[in-house]
Amino acid sequence: MVDAKQVRFIIGVIGNVISFGLFAAPAKTFWRIFKKKSVEEFSYVPYVATIMNCMLWVFYGLPVVHKDSILVSTINGVGLVIEIFYVALYLAYCGHKKNARRNILGFLILEVVAVAIIVLVTLFAIKNDFAKQTFVGVICDIFNIAMYASPSLAIFKVVRTKSTEYMPFLLSLVCFVNAAIWTSYSLIFKIDIYVLASNGIGTLLALSQLIVYFMYYKSTPKDKTVKPSEVEISGTDRV
Template sequence: MVDAKQVRFIVGIIGNVISFFLFFSPMPTFWRIFKNKSVEEFQPWPYVATMMNCMLWVFYGLPVVHKDSILVTTINAVGMGFEAFYISVFLIYCGGKKNFRRNIGLYLVAEVIAVAGIVLITLFAIQNEFAKQTFVGVICDVFNIAMYGAPSLVIKKVIRTRSVEYMPFLLSFVSFVNAGIWTAYSLIYKLDLYVLISNGLGTALCASQLIVYGLYRNATPRDEDKTKPSEIEIPATA
């Protein structure tokens, strides 16, 4: 008979698979950059920020912080690999953009220092297991909620223009499924409050994007200057 722990593991594996494809989803953008040998107007900052998010969740899922959450670590370690590749492409093909490489490098160094500080504080300054989970979990939630909420900034533009051109359905849908799976994971066997908080809110945010898409997908667009916004990526995390 399958027990709750096994069900949680199965749900976590499903979450890993869905998250993998969400991490993979920007690949067409980078194929275009590779073919054109230029980053054009694409911006690296969503990928730089996602790298920070992944590093934090890798640490959160380790037994030193949270037991029985190794699947959180595995998928975010994969995510770090994807983000490292994406950022490398930007560094290679940014061309003559002023201070581009330097700024990316500075942000990455700052992220590594920040994560190293969080790791050191957690391991050496906090002794209580619950306090460790709270300290790291709250920080992870702040970044994860921000990532899930980023595409919702486009909702105002969708309503104003009555056009869903700026809100890709597939991205919102897969993000909704991803957040829902990790919400379920957090509730099975052992409650994982911090995975629940960010992914529960992420589910609601992605649902709101899908509702707006459904309301305006057949609407007649208003004429407006169509300057596409910078690409927004949602991290596939726990």
């Protein structure tokens, strides 16, 4: 008979697969950047922010912080490698954007320093396991909720223009499925309040995006050329 721990593991594996799809989603954008040798008007912010998100969740999922959450670390480790590749490609072709390269490198240095401080504080200043999980988990949730919320910015444009042109349906759908899977994962065997909190909120945010999409889908002009979304996420955690 399959026990709760095995079910949790299976759901976690499914979550890893779906999350990988989210991390891979911007590949089309970066193939375009590579072919045109230019980042055009695409923003680097989602990818730089996701690097921070992935680093934090990799640390959270390690046994030194939270036992039985290694699947959280594995997918975010993969995501971290993918996001670093995206940012490296962006750096290679952002020459026409003034200060972009300097800003990106500055943000990356700040992120590495911030994560290093969090790791050192967790390992050497906090002795209690629950306190470690709380400290790292709350920080992870802040960044994860921000990642899930970023596509919701498009809702205001959709309502104003009565057009879903700038709200990619597939992205919202995959975000919803991803958040729902990780919410389920957090509730089985051992409740993980921090994975539950950010992904539960993420589920509601993605659902609101889908509701707005279907409310305004029919009013969207069908003769317009679809433009790149003004709001991208590149990993919304993926846990």
